[in-house]
Amino acid sequence: MSFEVKARALPKGRHNLPLHVVRASQRERLLEAMLASVAERGFAATTVPQVVADARVSRNAFYALFTDKTECFIALCDELAADLFDYFASLQGDDWVDLLRSGASHYLRFWSERPAFARTYFVELPSAGPRAIAQRDRQYQRFLALFDDLAQLARPKGDLPPLVPKLLVVSITEIVAAEVRAGRTEQLTAIEDELVDIMVRLLTV
16 A cells, blocks of 8 residues: 555545445545654654544544554554565565665665655654554564575575574664654665675675
8 A cells, every 4th residue: 555645535425335445445544644643743642533534534434443543553554564565575586685685775765755654663653552562573573584585595504693684674674763763764775785785794794
C-alpha cells in the first residue's frame, strides 16, 4: 500500500458497495490519517477522535477495525514494512555484493522518499509502548534473515561470527534513525557508498 496518494473517499449518500469494500476504504483512510497525525503531532498527542475526523470515518468504523490507536499505528507500520520487504523478496542473483548494494540503495531510497513515515517509525515508535516495540523486533528478525542469507553467499564456509548480522541490523537502523532525527531524511541516499563499504567489510572480516 502506498500512502503517497490519498485514498479515495466513498461515494456520498446511499450506495450498494459490499461491506468489505467499505471497510477496506475506511481502513486505508484511517492509516493515512494516523501517519499524518503522528508525523505532525507525535504519537502521544494523537487521538482517536482526531484521526477519525481527519479520515472522515466514524468512531464506530474505527473500532470495527482496530481496538485502539496503538493497534492502528502498528497496522500502519506493518503495511509500510510489507511494501519495503516486497522489494527484497524479489532480489535474485549469486553476486552478494550486487545484492547488498541493491538492497541498501532501495532501503535508503524508501525512507528518503517517505519522510513522514521515517519520522513516525524511527522517532515516534518507542512512544507507542511494548506492542509497537514488538512490531519493530519482528522487522528486525526479517532483516536478520536477509543478512543471514547474504552471509551464506559471502562466507560459504559458514565461518561468519554469529553476532555480525545482528550488529549490521541494529547499527544500520540506528544510523538511519540518527539521520532522520537530525532532519536529513531526504539526504539518506548520500550515505549509500559508505554504508555498503562498511557492510562488505563486516561480512568479509
